[in-house]
Amino acid sequence: MKTLGIDIGSSSIKVAVFDAANGSCLASTQMPTDEMIINSPQKGWAEQDPNTWWSYFVDAAKQLSALVNMEDIKAIGITYQMHGLVAVDGNGSVVRPSIIWCDSRAVSFGNRALEKIGVEKCLQHHLNSPGNFTASKIAWVKENEPELFSRIRKIMLPGDYIAYKLSGDITTTAQGLSEGILWDFKEERVSEFILNHYGLNKEILARQVPCFGHQLELNSEAAIILGMKEGTPITYRSGDQPNNAFSLNVLTPGEIAATAGTSGVVYGVSSSIAYDPQSRVNTFMHVNHTTKDPHLGVMLCINGTGILNSWLRRNATKGLSYIQMNELASQVPAGSQGLTILPFGNGAERVLGNRDLGAHMQNINFNIHSTAHMLRAAQEGIAFSMQYGVEIMKTVGVIPTVIRAGIANLFQSDLFTQTVADITGATIELYNTNGAIGAARGAALGAGYYSKSSEAFSTLKVEKVVEPSRNPLLQEAYGNWCHCLNQQLK
Template identity: 50%
Template sequence: MYFLGIDLGSSSIKLSVLDAAKGTTVAAVSVPDFEMDIVALKFDWAEQDPSAWWQYVQTGIKALGAKHNVDLKKIAGIGIAYQMHGLVLVDENMEPVRPSIIWCDSRAAQIGDAAYNALGHANSQSMILGSPGNFTASKIKWVKDNEPEVFAKAKYMMLPGDFIAAKLSGVAQTSTSGLSEASLWNFPNGRLAVEVLDAMELPAAIIPEIVPSFGIQATVDPAIAAQLGLSADVKITYRAGDQPNNALSLNVLKPGEIATTAGTSAVIYAVTEKDAYDATNRVNTFLHVNNTEAQKANGVLLCINGAGSLYQWIRRTLSVGSAELISYDKLNAEAAKAEAGSKGLRFYPFGNGVERIFNNKPASSGIQNLNFNIHQSPELVRAACEGIVFAMNYGFDVMKEIGASGTVVRAGKANLFLSPVFREIFANTTQTTVELYNTSGADGAARGAAYGFGYYASLTEAFDELQCLERIEPNAALSNQYGDIYQNWKEYITIENKQHEYNKTSLL
């Protein structure tokens, strides 16, 4: 029996097929062959076309059969992971009424702040474990206020993965964990946070059917199944945001376990049994995928928006004049040529929308101490790696303050964690042991689908075949060295009136 995992990112969509009996991946594809466009009509806006996502998902499923000889009829269940916090508004036919406002779009930050004030800070934090901020609920309100004619056409709000599920099944649904990432989950009462809807003057009818992360959620529409070559009774059995799903893919399910990733954005995600939150909203807490009434599980998340996006920028910049882009392997090799500390060069990777660790304030990237006679491409690349890790550690310190920490961090051997230099910086700056696994978000979604279908009796069984590829232990001497460099890097981030605002004037 096979299970399909779909991982909808902002750069690409990855699909993976799991042979559940063997616990191994049969085939995997990534579509399209190029990075998907992010449209920015105004400064701090970021949109994508949901219909394009759906077309690419169809292309990917067909490619699994045509190019990889997967018997698609054997797929019994589908799991969907997706870029978090995005908004898709659809009509009664499940067609989008406007482009999706995605995760790194900052236009609704002030709306979230206004709702936070209206709800009362203490009340908001105890109810949704933070502020509505720039998350999905605030984006719905933005559309209602600024595009009333568009909002009038909308039947339901959805997260990006909900939209793909709806196109497969024809059924409008969202999940409990999805509502938590939208700032629409009342944690103490375990229900939709109608209080947030009321504060934003949003109709409760716009929320579709609410389902748990695991279970038989819907059946794929027979016509769609036939078109894609799937069986007539294939089920959708799992959905989750990309970061809770990344934790799942790494078997990070118990309190004290930590996952990390450094793709387009950089994330540290720690599981806790507590309704933990930061008093100044620098990190966020969501329902973890395995949360139940009997066994609480939340995920505390730290996100730095500009991580892989910074590495992509450096790649493009250093490739100017070349016939093609230099490879990421070449970038990693360049970083290895520079010494720790990059000869004093400092990079601040805050150039991709408002940053939560600075209270949703706009934050710009910057380079400090650049010397044209000393610094070359190796120092530039290494300083970028150091800056990304230092920004992650800045947030990790906040997580420790609220009790969400540990000494072992798990990551997939992918993206920036393919770089030995990046791994060294991370282990010694955070002073944690890094465990690398050969897994992906799509693999995790496929295993989640198998568990949600009921093929595996437990999540433990679903991950019996997951193997650690490599462990990177912190080194005392290097930890001291990186600790000093990190403290120097932090000097250009000021904390005023306990608001943790980013002082952009300190950067070039």
């Protein structure tokens, strides 16, 4: 059985064809070849056109059609950047650009909702503050763009939009509602009190379908565009971080996954209803959650991860490749000889209580520090920010001893991977998989080709193990980094 996995990221659209019979990736590609643009009309805003995602997906699928027969694909899985708001009118046309995950404009709306509804009620029912998530984003549109809001018939997440373009039907999942702070865990239904607080009609939400299983079918229009068979089912859908965990077979309480793409995430599975009272780490529904057998994902997110590395590449390296950047950074000793970077330059950071500090480079010495020091300090700063969040995760019972990650993005850097291992004290297991392959594997499981998840992952093997080592220079650098951060937080 061959399945198609679609990964709608904020930097690129990745697509993979997966052979479920032997667990291999037959072909994969991404578009654009560089990085998608994130538009920022005002400070703290981040937007993308959903039609751009669709166009790049179509381009990627056409590339795959030169390598595989797209008519052989029997099921489709979708993963996507979380928390984004896509709004369409009665004709299904996009009303405004998507307000994506790292956009900060709705922070004040979430803060007011938390105060009005009450901290205890929000945490007990949502496991989170309303924060800067999807519910707060549509509330911002309602207040600030009333004419546009009046045209909105349905809201959805980025992956829901791609499913709509494939099928013509607007749907979402309970997991998706959870990530938008639109799900009531106590009542196990759509959160009516958050809708009432924001003055939203329940009809604005999409119809629910299961995370795994027969969701929708490919319509004739999309089938012609993609060269696939009409009626091909969509059988899996998940946000990118739960899907990253799924891709790495992180499904059991106590297991932990990490990724370091545009954002950096540590994601642990828990069976208990646990949350951070300050919502600095967030608890959402995992892909295999049920009422009788709860599986929740406790998620730390650092917005400014790969995007910091990308910024340095464009502005400080004279066109070096990422491999060359890693080699240059490795020439500098641990601790970057005192140079410290706080990587918080991509909007309000949940781990900092939704503060937007901006990125900072501190302790620079013109006689010592070079581009190589900046590159190492950036990777260390990202790893340090992840450890800062891991310390918060421990307070809600998620304690990393082994972290699984795909060999992708910053985890392709030996320096970064070793730094994460050393500073967290966790063993890092690296696997040859990614979000698109995970979505394709999920499609096979959702279609019933695999009878259980253990069968789906029987061919997934660890490629490399990185053990932590004691590094006094790194520990001293982390202490200095925390001091710099605390100074900025005052």
